[in-house]
Amino acid sequence: MAVLTFDHAKVWRLGADIDTDVLAPGAYMKHTIDVIAQHCLSSVRPEFASQVQRGDVLVTGPNFGIGSSREQAAGALVHLGVRAVIAPSFSGLFFRNAFNLGLLLLTCDQALQVQEGERLSFDGQSLCRTNGEHLGCAPIPDFLLEMVEAGGLLNLLKRQVTTRADVSQSA
Amino acid sequence: MQAPQTLAQKLIAKAAGLAHVKVGEVVTCDVDLAMFHDSSGPRRLQPMLEALGASLWDPKKVVLVLDHYVPAHDPDAQRIVAFTRKTATTWQLPHVIDSEGICHVVLPERGHLKPGMFCVGGDSHSPTGGAFGAYMFGIGATEMLGVVVTGKIWVQVPRTIRMHWQGRLHTGVSAKDMMLHMIGTFGMNGGQYQAIEFAGPAVHALPMQERMTLSNMSAELGAQVGLIAADDVTVQYLQNVGVSNERLEDARRWQSDDGAESETHVFDASALAPQVAAPHSPANTRAVDVFANTAIDVAYIGACTGAKLEDLRAAAQVLRGRTISSGVQLMVAPASARDQALAESEGVMQVLRDAGAQVLPNTCGACAGYGATFAENTTVISSTARNFKGRMGPASVQVYLASPWTVAASALRGRITDVREVV
Numbered sequence: 001m002a003v004l005t006f007d008h009a010k011v012w013r014l015g016a017d018i019d020t021d022v023l024a025p026g027a028y029m030k031h032t033i034d035v036i037a038q039h040c041l042s043s044v045r046p047e048f049a050s051q052v053q054r055g056d057v058l059v060t061g062p063n064f065g066i067g068s069s070r071e072q073a074a075g076a077l078v079h080l081g082v083r084a085v086i087a088p089s090f091s092g093l094f095f096r097n098a099f100n101l102g103l104l105l106l107t108c109d110q111a112l113q114v115q116e117g118e119r120l121s122f123d124g125q126s127l128c129r130t131n132g133e134h135l136g137c138a139p140i141p142d143f144l145l146e147m148v149e150a151g152g153l154l155n156l157l158k159r160q161v162t163t164r165a166d167v168s169q170s171a
Numbered sequence: 172m173q174a175p176q177t178l179a180q181k182l183i184a185k186a187a188g189l190a191h192v193k194v195g196e197v198v199t200c201d202v203d204l205a206m207f208h209d210s211s212g213p214r215r216l217q218p219m220l221e222a223l224g225a226s227l228w229d230p231k232k233v234v235l236v237l238d239h240y241v242p243a244h245d246p247d248a249q250r251i252v253a254f255t256r257k258t259a260t261t262w263q264l265p266h267v268i269d270s271e272g273i274c275h276v277v278l279p280e281r282g283h284l285k286p287g288m289f290c291v292g293g294d295s296h297s298p299t300g301g302a303f304g305a306y307m308f309g310i311g312a313t314e315m316l317g318v319v320v321t322g323k324i325w326v327q328v329p330r331t332i333r334m335h336w337q338g339r340l341h342t343g344v345s346a347k348d349m350m351l352h353m354i355g356t357f358g359m360n361g362g363q364y365q366a367i368e369f370a371g372p373a374v375h376a377l378p379m380q381e382r383m384t385l386s387n388m389s390a391e392l393g394a395q396v397g398l399i400a401a402d403d404v405t406v407q408y409l410q411n412v413g414v415s416n417e418r419l420e421d422a423r424r425w426q427s428d429d430g431a432e433s434e435t436h437v438f439d440a441s442a443l444a445p446q447v448a449a450p451h452s453p454a455n456t457r458a459v460d461v462f463a464n465t466a467i468d469v470a471y472i473g474a475c476t477g478a479k480l481e482d483l484r485a486a487a488q489v490l491r492g493r494t495i496s497s498g499v500q501l502m503v504a505p506a507s508a509r510d511q512a513l514a515e516s517e518g519v520m521q522v523l524r525d526a527g528a529q530v531l532p533n534t535c536g537a538c539a540g541y542g543a544t545f546a547e548n549t550t551v552i553s554s555t556a557r558n559f560k561g562r563m564g565p566a567s568v569q570v571y572l573a574s575p576w577t578v579a580a581s582a583l584r585g586r587i588t589d590v591r592e593v594v
Contacts (some may be wrong), residue, residue, distance in 0.1 A: 008476060014259065017359065017452065017454075019559045020558070021239040021540065021557075021559045021561060021562045022559070022561070025540075025561060026539060026540030026541050026544075026561075026562060027540065027541075027544075029210060029541055030240070030248060030251060030541070031247070043560060043566055059377065062360065063358070063359055063360040063393070066393065067295065067357045067557065067559060068295045069211065069292075069294050069295040069297070069309040069310060069311055070210075070211070070311070071311030071312050071313055071314075074311075089360055089363075090396055091364075091392065091393060092363075092364025092592075093295060093308075093309055093310070093311070093364075093390075093395075095315070095364070095524050096310060096311065096314055097310075097311035097314065099313075100311060100313040100317075101313060102312045115349060129384070141197065143197075143325075146201055153221070153313050153314065153316070153317055154219055154223075154313055154316065157223055157316065157317060157320060157321075159224060161223050161224065161320075
């Protein structure tokens with residue numbers, strides 16, 4: 001279950017209402033995810049795409065991911081190695097997209113207590129701040145956790161298709 | 172006796188093959204129709220289908236619309252459009268609508284929707300289908316892959332938030348104003364990914380395309396769906412687009428039961444002024460007088476939200492026999508070729524051209540921000556759905572959202588204008 005926890009992840013702190021068009025700007029939507037990812041969050045944090053490290057987490061204000069259905073908004077974060085996004089609330093459409101791409105989202109009412117540059121750990125149930133304070137997160141249904149563990153819906157479907165083929169061969 | 176059910180619960184229960192469902196329950200539904208476009212569709216799905224070695228569950232239940240990258244102005248767009256057309260042939264898709272309008276408008280226009288259906292769309296404005304009493308919502312490409320392979324999708328049964336509109340709208344006040352007002356009141360995530368149901372006499376007095384504007388912008392309210400129970404107006408529209416009476420027999424069955432649990436908000440349409448959303452969020456909505464006299468460079472009437480036949484008629488009613496202010500550019504991108512042809516036959520297009528409008532292709536155009544957008548430092552008033560920073564051009568572009576009435580009135584004076592002063 002290591003994929004569902006993290007230790008001392010570096011925090012990038014953002015404001016409220018971060019929309020899909022800021023995560024995956026329309027002008028680059030023609031391109032592949034590596035190109036889109038280079039422009040992820042560029043209008044609010046120009047240094048983000050070049051400086052984010054694999055394993056870092058985002059802590060944001062409410063309504064993260066509002067706007068478009070473009071899953072590249074979540075895909076760009078996955079491509080850059082972002083481990084999780086922690087916010088008081090998410091757009092429902094973005095929420096589905098993120099889990100479908102294997103990105104862990106943690107709904108935490110007190111997210112904005114966490115500061116830029118802090119180190120944050122997650123034990124599968126609550127967050128632990130640098131100062132030792134614990135912050136509770138809303139529980140995530142098992143089938144969504146399974147999606148994160150598998151690395152996204154595509155990998156789960158691969159298993160299903162393979163299982164189906166095995167069954168029909170053995171029949 | 173079974174507890175009264177909301178329209179949302181009934182639609183989900185039917186798709187899940189259950190007699191009834193409880194709010195909060197996660198169920199798997201059979202998908203009646205999957206719609207996607209040239210951006211979210213083949214170019215994303217085909218490589219994943221190939222990786223899976225899978226094929227489409229049912230091509231008859233798929234509708235592909237080319238609307239985001241057409242007309243293809245650059246090599247990247249040309250490549251995407253060519254791939255989309257080639258894949259449509261390989262998949263033997265029977266329903267392909269190519270460069271004839273925006274997906275959310277052409278889908279009902281071609282008779283693909285009816286009350287009682289359960290549908291998904293590869294676009295965030297897919298809740299538009301809710302105007303027809305269908306449970307329809309937007310999903311991303313990977314989730315769409317799941318749908319086209321299995322024909323199924325999960326949903327968590329939502330609570331219902333009932334937006335009850337009493338009274339009657341004044342001339343020049345429209346569905347767009349109702350929607351901007353609700354988004355301004357509740358915020359862009361006020362819908363909490365639950366089901367919104369629009370109800371009351373002011374909603375049922377609206378023609379079908381105005382109802383579509385309500386359901387369409389449920390996306391900006393953060394709802395999963397924006398439903399409107401079918402009535403005579405719905406049935407009449409669907410008969411006109413060729414849906415057979417046999418398929419419409421159960422149309423009126425799709426209603427919330429009396430006493431079904433919902434959170435209800437009551438509004439008075441008679442008291443509603445035209446609304447304007449300031450940059451850079453639809454939630455920055457105030458009555459038009461707050462922004463009156465803001466000078467504009469461009470007036471844009473476009474998108475699934477704001478350039479349907481009803482929207483073009485509204486703009487023509489303002490602009491008939493008049494010309495727009497010098498120094499203002501008025502752009503009109505009719506939402507579908509069929510709507511444009513009807514507007515042409517009614518003389519609506521001529522009124523708009525005579526007023527000084529430049530007519531653009533029947534596509535998402537500047538709204539999606541995928542192709543041609545506005546220049547640096549432009550101030551725009553637009554009938555579209557979103558004014559996020561950088562969406563419709565450089566970050567310096569200032570986009571105000573309003574109804575087609577208000578956009579036309581503002582084009583006339585070169586500044587944001589209360590349309591009630593000119594009609």
